[in-house]
Amino acid sequence: MNESYYLILAALLFTIGALGVVLRRNAILVFMSVELMLNSVNLTLVTFSRINGDLEGQVMAFFVMVVAAAEVVVGLAIIMSIFRSRRSASIDDVNLLKY
Amino acid sequence: MSPELVLAATSTGEAITFWVLGPLATIAAVMMVTARNAVHAALFLAAVMLSLAGLYAAQDAPFLAAVQVIVYTGAILMLFLFVLMLVGVDSSDSLVETLRGQRLAAFCVGLGFAALITGAVVGGVLQDDGTVASVGLDAANEEGNVVGIARLLFTDYLFAFELTSAMLITAALGATVLAHKERTEPAVTQRDLARRRFSGGGSPIAPPGPGVFAGRNSTATPALLPDGSEAPTSVSPVLAVEPYQAPSEGPSAVRGAIEPTPQEEP
Numbered sequence: 080m081n082e083s084y085y086l087i088l089a090a091l092l093f094t095i096g097a098l099g100v101v102l103r104r105n106a107i108l109v110f111m112s113v114e115l116m117l118n119s120v121n122l123t124l125v126t127f128s129r130i131n132g133d134l135e136g137q138v139m140a141f142f143v144m145v146v147a148a149a150e151v152v153v154g155l156a157i158i159m160s161i162f163r164s165r166r167s168a169s170i171d172d173v174n175l176l177k178y
Numbered sequence: 179m180s181p182e183l184v185l186a187a188t189s190t191g192e193a194i195t196f197w198v199l200g201p202l203a204t205i206a207a208v209m210m211v212t213a214r215n216a217v218h219a220a221l222f223l224a225a226v227m228l229s230l231a232g233l234y235a236a237q238d239a240p241f242l243a244a245v246q247v248i249v250y251t252g253a254i255l256m257l258f259l260f261v262l263m264l265v266g267v268d269s270s271d272s273l274v275e276t277l278r279g280q281r282l283a284a285f286c287v288g289l290g291f292a293a294l295i296t297g298a299v300v301g302g303v304l305q306d307d308g309t310v311a312s313v314g315l316d317a318a319n320e321e322g323n324v325v326g327i328a329r330l331l332f333t334d335y336l337f338a339f340e341l342t343s344a345m346l347i348t349a350a351l352g353a354t355v356l357a358h359k360e361r362t363e364p365a366v367t368q369r370d371l372a373r374r375r376f377s378g379g380g381s382p383i384a385p386p387g388p389g390v391f392a393g394r395n396s397t398a399t400p401a402l403l404p405d406g407s408e409a410p411t412s413v414s415p416v417l418a419v420e421p422y423q424a425p426s427e428g429p430s431a432v433r434g435a436i437e438p439t440p441q442e443e444p
Contacts (some may be wrong), residue, residue, distance in 0.1 A: 080188055080192075080193045080196060080197075081188060081309055081310040081312070082188070082303065082310045082312050083300045083303060083304055083310050084196060084200070085196070085233065085237065086296070086299045086300050086303065087296050087300060088196075088200045088203065088204065088233075089299075090292055090295045090296040090299060090300075091204055091207075091292060091296075092203060092204065092207050092226070093292075093295065094288050094289075094291055094292040094295070095204070095207040095208060095210075095211055095288075096207070096211075097288065097291065098211055098284055098285070098288045099210070099211035101280075101284045102211065102280070102281060102284055103211065104276075105216055107216055107258065107261060107262060107265065108211075108216055108219055110258070111210065111219055111220065111223050111258060112210075112211060114223065114250075114254065115207055115210065115223065115226060118226065118227060118230055118250070121230070121242075121246075122230055122233060122234075123299060125233075125234055125237050125239050125242060126237060127303075128239070128315065129237050129238060129239075129312060129313075129314060129315050130303055130310060130311075130312045130313065131313055132312075132313025132314055132315060132317060132318055133313075133318060134315070134318045134319075134323075134326045134327055134330055135330060135334075137239050137241070137242055137323075137327055138327055138330045138331055138335055140239075140242055141241075141242065141245065141327065141331070142335075142338065142342065144242075144245055144246070144249050144250070145342045145345075145346070146342070146345070147250075147254065148249055148253065148254060148346070148349075149345050149346055149348075149349035150349075151254050151257055151258070152257065152349045152350065152352075152353045153349050153352050153353055153356070155257055155258070155261045155353075156352065156353035156354075156356035156357045157356055158261060158265070159261060159264065159265070159356070159357050160356050160357065162264075162265050163359065168265050171276065
């Protein structure tokens, strides 16, 4: 095996996460799928860091983690406030911005 | 980066780690996307994240492996579970397709998409003979992985690092504002509750507790009234009311009938 296996795994996980975003209708599950996609990109960054012998990829992955933490906090707060007003966590119900 | 590329072959131990954790992560990810229950999905996501932490550790990134466990599995996933509990576990969506053929179409497009990004990412590093010219992190990690990352973080990326602190504070404030609930009516006091109870709105006494030990250990078991019927108020409406099932050893053991104690002959 070589390092490209990690990249294939990361691509696979990214695709599964994207499918989750497209297919699921529970807002929290969609959010979890986004987290999965972020994680798979982190794996790619770490692998590239190793291939290039440079720690900058790991620093980049570290920043992704920090941004993901902030994003989750705000996103879950939005889901909470939507749930509080509409009693639903389904993203099909939140279509009011269309009109 | 040295201009000449040193081929750092992956060891057998790393191959074993990959072939254990990689399929585990993939299967857990598929289970996460297909799980009906949102809590199960969160636990599968934890499995994916822990597997990825193992893969980071295998790839000379021990700092990121630790951060992955602490930040992702520790903080972010717990936040997910917290919100799931607040929103209600029963809000897991039905897996019924609302758009016909959406799942099949998504699967086909997903296959193509996976092939595309695999081709793009792997094709960028793969050489003609099928190997990857990997430099390896032995030189970069000479002083230790944490020292190396800290050196970068506090020199080249210092401004970005400081900006993340502003971003985290903004996110915390934003979450506080979003989750804050403005009180639109005065708080209900004990006096109001007592008045509501006695003015005909509800029962003046506390509702009966569930029949927890009457045959089973679940609080979803309704209590039995003296005439043997079920007390509907004894189970929280949040829980699904399970139909009462008499245990196999006979109803008298449950319904509290006093068995005639055998009288000892004098």
